Amino acid sequence: MPLAEPAVVVDRLVMKYGDKLAVNSLSLQVDRGTITSVLGPNGAGKTTTLETCEGYRRPMSGSVRVLGLDPQKDRRALLPRIGVMLQSGGAWSGVRAMEMLDHIAKLHANPLDTGMLSERLGLADCGRTPYRRLSGGQQQRLGLAMALVGRPEVVFVDEPTAGMDPHARRTTWDLLQEMRADGVTVVLTTHHMDEAERLSDMVHIIDHGRVIASGTPEALTSSNHKATLRMVLPLLPDGALQGLSAILGPDLEVSPIDDARVQALGPADSGTLAAVARWYEHHEVLPFSLTLGQRTLEDVFLELTGREMEA
Amino acid sequence: MSTGTFTPDPGGAPLGRQVMAQAGMEARLILRNGEQLLLAVVIPVVVLLGGIVASKRIDLNLSERPIDLLAPGVLALAIMSTAFTSTAIATGFERRYGVIKRLGASPLPRHGLLLGKVLALLVVEAFQIVVVAALALSLGWDPSVSILGVLLASVLGTAAFGALGLLVAGLLRAEATLAFANLVYLLLMVGGAVVIPVDEYGALGQVVRWLPSGALGESMREALIHGSPAWIPLLVLVGWAAVGAALTARTFRWE
The missing domain is CATH 3.30.70.1150 (ACT-like. Chain A, domain 2)
Incomplete structure (x- = not known):
């Protein structure tokens, strides 16, 4: 597999909501096989940037490429190759946890074993619980499992550990690191400094819709x-x-x-x-x-x- | 590179398999939901039984035996409840909970999602038709059946009401969709010539026969009383399906 091409290239992206500039000429790059954090306060433009990479939003100007593809024009070719974890929701309120995971698995050609995945994420004992009765942390873990189950090349996870207890956070971090070791590119947004510092190969700090610093955690902090x-x-x-x-x-x-x-x-x-x-x-x-x-x-x-x- | 647990091996399942998975999921969720089931089966059954009791008490001066006239209308009502009300409510909450957004990032394309929804509707409707028809037959229903007429009425009625249901779900918030879809269902059940034939509405009949409810009711009655497809009401359904689909395509937001 040629690794030369970056997993994600965002080039001078501009996004607005009405008159409000959400993303202001933002550029960043994510190399393959890395964990890359997009770190910034709430409202900095993290989710908007991520959702543009996922093909939900059309850039107003600038461009976005994921695995060399245009998330808008090449949507159908790109979507099977990426995994997406939304910041919240994404499941029917009456669906059982395992039923939802199995459903997403069925949409993919070579899914992971859902039993193994739910075991790894500590979802085994709430597999028959309807989504609306899951705790916030359980819903987050199910959302993560849904992002991984299709064996994607790149996963975009939006605030993956929000609402998780410390144990679940550590499990999630371990899992993301194992995915990197297996060659998956992980792009995550967070406003937790410790998460970005501990987990990432590369951090892009963004504020008011711009990247204000990029580097490895070591380079940024030394x-x-x-x-x-x-x-x-x-x-x-x-x-x-x-x-x-x-x-x-x-x-x-x-x-x-x-x-x-x-x-x-x-x-x-x-x-x-x-x-x-x-x-x-x-x-x-x-x-x-x-x-x-x-x-x-x-x-x-x-x-x-x-x-x-x-x- | 050695193969690990998460080593990428991406790809979508064949479209047919994705659509079947989606249809199965949606049908299960409808049939599991108590309120949806009430709408789908209990209300049509109550209307059928109540209509027969009522027709014995009051003289409606009907041209047919009450059961022969009511059963096709109740089948039309069942289809309307599922295609319109269930679709609107379910889709409204799917938008609210981000389900459609999440599926939008999966390998399932939008036309696959729509196809899955339509198949799920047809599965639920088949279930409703079996229940209502079995009850009606046990009460002495003696239809003269045009299979083509029933199929066309069911499919076109589903298309027209399904498109209108999606239109409502795309325009209103989830709670407003819930209220509005139920209200429209009640109004059409009483005043829309679904169960009661257009001719019983007097002068108003000239209006209600152009409603999707009147057209579905009439085409179902024609197919099960006179055993022939009712082309004009079927064309009216085609018109509503086209208008509903065009408006939905223009206004629907996937999030």
Whole structure:
């Protein structure tokens, strides 16, 4: 199987709802055999982008290719090759869980064994439960099973672990990683930083319909191979903060949290730590908190947008 | 690459198999649903029994024996309830729950979905016809049958009412569809010349004979009382099916 061609190419995609710009010239690429996260706050344009890849929406401008095909024009050729998990719903309210999964399986030529799949996703003991009586997490797992059962080359999963308990989340992550190992390309949307960080080979952070950063989780979170110092400080006169930027360098990011606190974030090593401590002493400041560690995707988002990503 | 559990092996099942799976699923869901079953079987049976009792009490000055006149009309009513009301309600909720959206991302093409729906309707209707006909025969029904006439009436009636049901489901929200489809069903049952012949409506008969309900009722009666296809009512059904399908194609939203 030639792997040269990317699984998904989105090129300057524009989508609007009425006057509202949902996707604003968004470009991204998903390589085959990877888990790629589209990470962003609610309303950033994640689902709209995904649904354009799935052929539900026609690009207003720009283009989308999945497995080299146009999801609109080549819909019939593409659909059997992809698996789709919607953010919610997708089953009759009176249908039994296994009945629904078996039905989707019958629409495919070489489906997975539905018994095995339901076992793996912990659906075995609710197989005869009508869809409307399944818990939110069970409905999510059934939706995931429906996306996988046709043995697709690419799966698009929209917020796959929303509403799942921690155990089910871990099971889902394991399953997605096993699929990648078996050569399936996984595209997922999430607003959980930890999910993107832990699971993905590649992360595209999107905000207001644009990609604001792309990279492996390691590349996005490492800055100059230094640790990141994060502190929450009381409000200080401007001059005092200039002293801090002299220590931490031009990469220092200062952003207000509320009327009384600011957050300062910057790269640090052992030398800077001692200097910061002397700076506290000099200004008679005690930080509300002081943490040292790797940057997280949360920090990256905060730096890029000045906002916290809403969980 | 070694073969793992999830190693891709994609592809749609042959279209025929997909359509059969869809038809089986939809028919099962209709027959499992209590309210749908009430509409499909219980109401027609009650109307048949009630009509016979009532015709003994009040003199309708009927040209035929009551059972011979009522049974074809009740068969038409059964078809109308399934093709119109059940289709509208089921499709309305399929849109609401994202079922149609989800199937839209499956290998099942839209014409396959429609075909599956039509087959499911025909299965349910066959079940209704067996139940109603068996009851009517046990009550002394003595039809003179045109198989062609019954088949055409059933298929064209299903096409006309099915298209109108989809039209309603595509335009209204699920709850509004539920209310509206039931209301229309009741109005047509009483005033639409389904069960009671067009001639009993007096001057109004000239209007109701052009309704899909009147046309289905008349074509069913003609096929089972006089044993011949009723071409004009059948043409009226073709017209309604064409108008319904054209409007549905223009307005229906899959989500």
